[in-house]
Amino acid sequence: MTVDHAKPAAVGADRPAVKRTPAPKARRRSDRDGKWWTPWLFLAPALILFVYFKFIPMITAVTMSFQDVQPYLGNQWVGGQNYSTVLGDEAFHSAIWHTVVIAIGQTAGSMIIGLALALLMEGQSKRLKFLRSAAFLPVVVPIAVVAELWRIMYHPTEDGMLNSILGLVGLGPSGFINDPDSSMISVIITGIWRGAPYDMMIFLAGLAGIDRGLYEAATVDGASRWRKILHVTLPGLRSVFSILFVLAAIRGLRVFTEVFLLTNGGPNGSTEVAMTLIYKLGLEQNRLGVGAAGAVLLFLATLVLTLFVQVLRRRRDA
Amino acid sequence: MTAANDSALGLDAVKSPAGRILKFVLYALLLLVFAGPLLALLVSAFNDVSDPTALSVVPSSPTLDNFGIAFDLGVGMYLLNSFLVVGFGLLLQVVISVLAGYALARKKFRFMTFVLVAILATLMLPEEILAIPLSLILSDLPVVHLNLIGSLAGMIVPLGAWAFSILVMTEFMKDVPRELEEAARIDGAGDLRIFAQIILPMCKPALGVIGVFGFTMIWDQYLLPLLVSTDASTYTLPLALRTLRIDTNVTPGVIMAASLLALLPSVAAFLFFQRSFVRGLASGALKG
Numbered sequence: 001m002t003v004d005h006a007k008p009a010a011v012g013a014d015r016p017a018v019k020r021t022p023a024p025k026a027r028r029r030s031d032r033d034g035k036w037w038t039p040w041l042f043l044a045p046a047l048i049l050f051v052y053f054k055f056i057p058m059i060t061a062v063t064m065s066f067q068d069v070q071p072y073l074g075n076q077w078v079g080g081q082n083y084s085t086v087l088g089d090e091a092f093h094s095a096i097w098h099t100v101v102i103a104i105g106q107t108a109g110s111m112i113i114g115l116a117l118a119l120l121m122e123g124q125s126k127r128l129k130f131l132r133s134a135a136f137l138p139v140v141v142p143i144a145v146v147a148e149l150w151r152i153m154y155h156p157t158e159d160g161m162l163n164s165i166l167g168l169v170g171l172g173p174s175g176f177i178n179d180p181d182s183s184m185i186s187v188i189i190t191g192i193w194r195g196a197p198y199d200m201m202i203f204l205a206g207l208a209g210i211d212r213g214l215y216e217a218a219t220v221d222g223a224s225r226w227r228k229i230l231h232v233t234l235p236g237l238r239s240v241f242s243i244l245f246v247l248a249a250i251r252g253l254r255v256f257t258e259v260f261l262l263t264n265g266g267p268n269g270s271t272e273v274a275m276t277l278i279y280k281l282g283l284e285q286n287r288l289g290v291g292a293a294g295a296v297l298l299f300l301a302t303l304v305l306t307l308f309v310q311v312l313r314r315r316r317d318a
Numbered sequence: 319m320t321a322a323n324d325s326a327l328g329l330d331a332v333k334s335p336a337g338r339i340l341k342f343v344l345y346a347l348l349l350l351v352f353a354g355p356l357l358a359l360l361v362s363a364f365n366d367v368s369d370p371t372a373l374s375v376v377p378s379s380p381t382l383d384n385f386g387i388a389f390d391l392g393v394g395m396y397l398l399n400s401f402l403v404v405g406f407g408l409l410l411q412v413v414i415s416v417l418a419g420y421a422l423a424r425k426k427f428r429f430m431t432f433v434l435v436a437i438l439a440t441l442m443l444p445e446e447i448l449a450i451p452l453s454l455i456l457s458d459l460p461v462v463h464l465n466l467i468g469s470l471a472g473m474i475v476p477l478g479a480w481a482f483s484i485l486v487m488t489e490f491m492k493d494v495p496r497e498l499e500e501a502a503r504i505d506g507a508g509d510l511r512i513f514a515q516i517i518l519p520m521c522k523p524a525l526g527v528i529g530v531f532g533f534t535m536i537w538d539q540y541l542l543p544l545l546v547s548t549d550a551s552t553y554t555l556p557l558a559l560r561t562l563r564i565d566t567n568v569t570p571g572v573i574m575a576a577s578l579l580a581l582l583p584s585v586a587a588f589l590f591f592q593r594s595f596v597r598g599l600a601s602g603a604l605k606g
């Protein structure tokens with residue numbers, strides 16, 4: 001932070017002048033803070049947009065989930081019917097299962113590889129800085145580009161880019177996203193490619209906060225590199241782990257764009273996730289109420305997960 | 319302190335020949351996995367790639383035709399749409415965030431905590447979940463009854479409600495010393511002048527953070543433009559990539575050329591403002 005600390009000291013000399021003219025308390029307050037509505041003027045643009053594009057949609061989502069939504073015809077109140085449709089729907093069950101598998105796979109993969117990247121590339125040298133920037137690039141590449149690039153790399157014939165690499169080590173060819181048996185893992189790998197460097201940056205920030213003296217002390221005690229990691233580094237990263245877990249899990253549950261572009265739920269529905277199904281229900285089949293019920297359930301799952309991790313953290317810290 | 323304790327693994331201190339070779343192999347592998355695909359994209363954009371199997375990191379027949387074909391297919395217009403959305407969207411987002419940040423950081427008023435919590439709560443609310451109701455609301459905005467579906471405005475206006483930027487500005491503005499503001503008040507400055515001439519100039523680092531983050535976030539948007547656009551005339555470039563691919567006459571080389579144009583702005587933003595970016599990433603995540 002580069003706030004200039006020299007100025008306030010110089011200005012401070014003027015302060016007694018204020019005290020010499022004691023005004024009535026109420027007036028002084030309004031002099032200093034302006035009218036009561038001043039803050040609301042500054043807040044108004046933000047509040048209007050938040051009401052329009054966050055709060056009204058949130059309320060609409062909840063009300064829609066209890067209605068049979070028919071644009072222009074008027075909505076029918078149907079109680080919990082949308083929810084029972086969603087919960088009883090075979091397609092939704094497998095979509096939720098796929099979502100959970102992708103969320104767990106991407107979260108675990110990104111965190112493990114991200115931690116490995118961070119440990120390997122921690123340091124001050126120019127070369128490491130360059131390597132870190134290069135490894136971070138996938139995070140800032142638009143997700144739509146990531147999907148198009150991987151679609152082509154996943155080309156299912158043996159001349160495809162990844163298949164020819166697999167061929168070098170005597171494996172494959174794999175159908176990747178075109179084969180129901182390998183489509184899930186392919187989607188997960190693409191997600192990890194983009195998620196691991198993100199986690200790496202957060203881990204690096206956490207690593208920078210670990211007391212160097214502890215490493216020094218461990219070395220003096222003759223601890224091996226492995227033991228230093230186990231007993232100094234990992235405990236020092238505990239809060240980073242839980243934050244990354246929440247962020248990655250939420251990212252996993254709401255997964256949409258990469259699935260939509262890589263497989264659009266196929267082949268044979270093998271990668272259909274909650275959001276692609278909600279999108280299809282809502283916007284392609286116009287079953288808006290059912291889609292909304294699915295969205296509300298997904299939101300509740302996110303909320304429960306976040307609270308669960310918060311409670312775990314509190315309990316451990318206490 | 320020895321170099322061995324500068325980092326957890328102390329790899330910088332490894333100097334033995336075997337260790338150096340191992341390090342080189344490891345780093346080369348990392349680079350290959352994470353930057354290799356992007357290198358393949360770059361090379362293929364400038365290469366005559368007629369089918370997906372020809373994607374490689376070695377140029378065989380260099381050409382600029384891919385870009386020519388891409389522009390013939392309207393990539394120029396999609397790129398312009400993307401820049402309009404990111405330009406106006408970011409402007410709106412930053413203006414709204416600094417104004418709201420000023421009120422939340424420098425003022426005390428009734429219901430302040432309530433407002434702050436309400437704004438913060440939206441951080442927990444994935445935009446995907448609001449997608450369907452949001453598209454309904456955009457088709458008929460309550461009270462003013464405007465239909466923003468099918469227009470770039472429909473993609474731009476919702477970007478103004480971005481809690482992360484408000485949070486960053488509020489936290490930063492809290493740290494500007496009170497004395498500066500009080501001195502200006504004695505000189506008779508009103509809130510608008512204090513905001514514009516005292517608080518805002520001190521917040522340049524925070525503006526850098528929300529600027530570069532907002533830019534990459536908006537540039538990466540997919541679902542909102544997908545819901546709002548009704549035909550190709552309002553597609554942003556990321557959105558157009560899918561329709562390009564569906565055209566069977568379009569070679570992978572052309573898609574990679576369009577992809578390169580779609581990734582350059584956000585990669586450039588990251589590389590030029592790397593310090594702001596990393597700082598925002600770390601503070602945003604570690605405070606959470």
